[in-house]
Amino acid sequence: MYIDQEACVGCGLCVPYCPVGAISVSGRKAVIDADACVECSCCRRSRVCRKDAICQEELKMPRAVRSVMSDVFTIFEDTGVSGRGTEEMKTNEVTGRFKPGWVGMALEAGRPIAAATFRQVQEIAVALAGTGLVEFETCNPITQMMKDNRTGYFREDILDERVYSAILEFSVPVERLAEVLALCKEIAAKTSTVFSLDVSSVTLGGQDQAVREIMEGAGFSVRPNGKVNLGLGRPLHQF
Amino acid sequence: MSHTLHRRGSVESLKDDIVFLMMPAHRYNDVDVPQAELGARLRRFMELGMEKGCICIGNASTGNEYTLGGEQGVLDSTVEGATVHCVFDDQDKAIEFMKALKEEDLGLSVVVSGLFDMLGECCRKSGLTPHTVEYSLGVWGSTSQLPPEPVLEINTMCGHGMVSVGRIQDVIDKIQKGRMTCEEGGRELGKTCTCGIFNWKRAGEILQRITGAT
Numbered sequence: 001m002y003i004d005q006e007a008c009v010g011c012g013l014c015v016p017y018c019p020v021g022a023i024s025v026s027g028r029k030a031v032i033d034a035d036a037c038v039e040c041s042c043c044r045r046s047r048v049c050r051k052d053a054i055c056q057e058e059l060k061m062p063r064a065v066r067s068v069m070s071d072v073f074t075i076f077e078d079t080g081v082s083g084r085g086t087e088e089m090k091t092n093e094v095t096g097r098f099k100p101g102w103v104g105m106a107l108e109a110g111r112p113i114a115a116a117t118f119r120q121v122q123e124i125a126v127a128l129a130g131t132g133l134v135e136f137e138t139c140n141p142i143t144q145m146m147k148d149n150r151t152g153y154f155r156e157d158i159l160d161e162r163v164y165s166a167i168l169e170f171s172v173p174v175e176r177l178a179e180v181l182a183l184c185k186e187i188a189a190k191t192s193t194v195f196s197l198d199v200s201s202v203t204l205g206g207q208d209q210a211v212r213e214i215m216e217g218a219g220f221s222v223r224p225n226g227k228v229n230l231g232l233g234r235p236l237h238q239f
Numbered sequence: 240m241s242h243t244l245h246r247r248g249s250v251e252s253l254k255d256d257i258v259f260l261m262m263p264a265h266r267y268n269d270v271d272v273p274q275a276e277l278g279a280r281l282r283r284f285m286e287l288g289m290e291k292g293c294i295c296i297g298n299a300s301t302g303n304e305y306t307l308g309g310e311q312g313v314l315d316s317t318v319e320g321a322t323v324h325c326v327f328d329d330q331d332k333a334i335e336f337m338k339a340l341k342e343e344d345l346g347l348s349v350v351v352s353g354l355f356d357m358l359g360e361c362c363r364k365s366g367l368t369p370h371t372v373e374y375s376l377g378v379w380g381s382t383s384q385l386p387p388e389p390v391l392e393i394n395t396m397c398g399h400g401m402v403s404v405g406r407i408q409d410v411i412d413k414i415q416k417g418r419m420t421c422e423e424g425g426r427e428l429g430k431t432c433t434c435g436i437f438n439w440k441r442a443g444e445i446l447q448r449i450t451g452a453t
Contacts, residue, residue, distance in 0.1 A: 016405030017431065042401045045306065046431050072299065072399045072433050088241065090322075091264035091348040092371040104373075106241060112395055113404060114384045164400050167241075181376075188379035196245045197376040208372045215376065223375040225253050227244050228358045231370030232340060233264055233348035235271075 001037055001044065003030045007053035014054060017046045019164060020115045038115055038164045039066035041073070062157040065118070068141060069163035086140045086169060089200040089229055096237030097137075102171050103211055104200035105134070107184065109193055111165035116193040118145075119159045121166045124195065125152030127187050128168065133176050137169035165196075174201075174211060181218040198226075204239065242299075242398025243324075243352035243436050245375050247391050250354060252445065256396075256438045257333045257353040257361075259288065262322040264348060269320060272346070277319035280345045285314060287343065288325030291336040297324045297435015305430040313435065328440045330357055337365035389449050393442050397432035406431065414450045421446040421453060 003014075003023075010028035017023070022036035023043060030053070032043075044054040059067050067074050088106060089098060098104040109124055110116030121142070128134050129152035136143045136152070147153045172180050177199070184197055201211040215222055243258045261284040263269055263277050272280075285296045289310060297303040301316035317323060327333040333351070340349055351358055355372075362369055378385065385391055386404050393407050394400065410428055413419040419427070425443030429435075447453065 016409040017403055018405065019400045019403040021403075021405065040399075040401065042403070042431055045433065072401065073301075075300070087262070087265060089371045089373050090260065090262055090350045091267070094264035094267050094348060098371060108241070111398075112245070112378065112385065112391065112400055114381065184379065191380045194378050194380040194382055194384060196241075196378050198241055198244055198373055199376065200371055200373040202371050203369050208369075212374065215374065220376045223245075223377060224250050224356070225246060225256075225352065225354050226375050227241070227350050227352045227373040228355075228362070228369045229371040229373075230337070230340070230349045230351060230362070230367050232345070232367070233268070234346040235267070 001032050001039060001041065002055050002057060003032055004053040004055050005029050007051045009051055011050070013048050014043050017043050017048055019113070036162065037066070038070040038162055039063070040070040040164055062161050065145065065158050065161050066163055069166055086137065086167070088169065089227065091233055092200070092202070092229055093231045093236055094233040096239060098171065098200050098202060100202055100204050100207060100239055102173055103177055105170055105172055105180065106198050107168045108165050108196045109168065110163060111196045112194070114194045115162055115164055116166060117160055117162045118154050118166070120191060120193045121168070122152065122154050122159065124187050124191060125154070125168055128152060128170065128183065131179070131183060133180050133183070134170035134172055137171065140167065140169045142166050142168055174207065174214070177211065177214050178218045181215065181220060241373065242434060244373060245378070245395055245398065246352070247388065247395045252392065252441065253354050254330070254357060255328045256441050257327040257330065257351060258436050258438070259325045259327070259336065260322060260350045261345070261347050263320065268347060274319040278317055280347055281321050281323045282314050282317050283343065283345060284340070284347070285317070285323055285325060287339045288336055291339060292329065292332040293325040293327050293336070294438070294440055295326045295429070295435050297433070298322070299324070299434040302433050303429070303435035306433055324434060324436050326436060326438050328438060330361065334361050334364045337361055337367055341365060341367055389445055392445050393428065396437045396442060397434070398436065399434065401431045401433060402428050402437060403431070411446065411449055414446060414452050421450065
């Protein structure tokens with residue numbers, strides 16, 4: 001994103017709209033800090049600018065990954081899902097992505113508010129991959145930007161690109177969940193950004209309750225709110 | 240992504256916050272179901288939500304009621320492959336919606352976000368059985384970068400983070416100066432949550448708590 005300096009009247013109305021604080025007014029003109037901007041388009045889409053001075057240049061790689069990860073309306077071709085997300089548990093009754101005996105985990109680096117560079121995301125991914133405990137989800141934009149999804153290393157050209165958040169998604173056998181959660185605590189102590197953490201489980205055989213007990217036993221407070229797949233999709237996956 | 244998952248707040252504050260999502264399973268439903276039929280089912284989901292009293296609808300691929308000019312704009316923009324939403328602020332209305340979804344049997348995946356205890360009761364009363372659950376374990380790492388909790392409660396109602404801290408503070412400022420009511424502030428903040436999952440009513444209540452205004 002950039003501000004058309006001729007059109008801008010320096011009113012500053014756009015400044016608070018930026019989710020990562022990349023807009024400021026300098027010399028009576030609004031400017032966007034290109035290093036801080038995550039290309040989410042929130043400023044332009046808000047229609048706050050009365051002079052239509054907020055502009056989107058054509059994005060090329062590697063900067064284009066900012067938009068893929070941060071702009072809600074950018075669809076990643078391989079997942080077919082708008083934004084940085086995936087279908088994860090949302091369609092699990094059809095896809096069978098998370099099976100009995102396994103949990104799905106998502107570590108979303110940068111969320112909320114702090115944002116993250118791929119270098120920060122890589123530090124986390126390498127720590128996770130190094131244990132051999134996790135299998136990164138292949139149908140996920142972040143995994144597809146890795147040089148090797150067994151190591152967690154990303155393409156070097158994108159390491160300094162900053163995104164609103166990046167979701168590391170992986171599956172873990174239920175019996176190894178406590179080990180991975182302990183590792184997440186270690187990662188939390190080292191990272192310079194934040195991450196939101198979640199765990200998905202099928203309810204079959206009461207696995208969801210067993211998983212909850214493991215998480216609490218590992219010293220995690222499970223939030224009272226979460227998501228429930230109502231099992232209405234068809235055809236139903238047969239486990 | 241888990242854009243409706245990591246909502247912050249107390250049990251008391253979250254009890255009036257229930258978000259439904261419908262989406263086709265990529266590589267399954269888009270193979271088995273004709274495109275026009277998929278779009279019709281997604282639109283029907285939102286129409287049912289409106290009939291049962293949801294407070295807003297949205298489409299993660301095209302926009303919300305503000306960006307698309309109202310409910311009809313959201314419906315008209317919805318075609319195959321979309322992820323669509325209905326937000327409720329009342330448990331009984333949510334139960335009626337779930338009963339209607341069961342009855343209509345649209346055949347696409349539906350996920351509901353809210354308090355687990357409440358969702359369990361909603362499932363029992365509507366005759367639905369949870370298939371998969373997703374737990375939030377909160378925020379970790381360099382959390383000193385985060386704003387005060389009430390601001391975070393508002394911010395996390397847009398999981399994509401498009402309701403900025405700066406904008407929340409701006410609206411708080413306007414309310415404190417008497418230039419906006421809390422409800423107007425909640426509606427105003429919801430405009431940049433393009434998926435339409437932002438519960439503007441709850442935001443208004445949080446703004447009341449923050450400002451002491453009405």
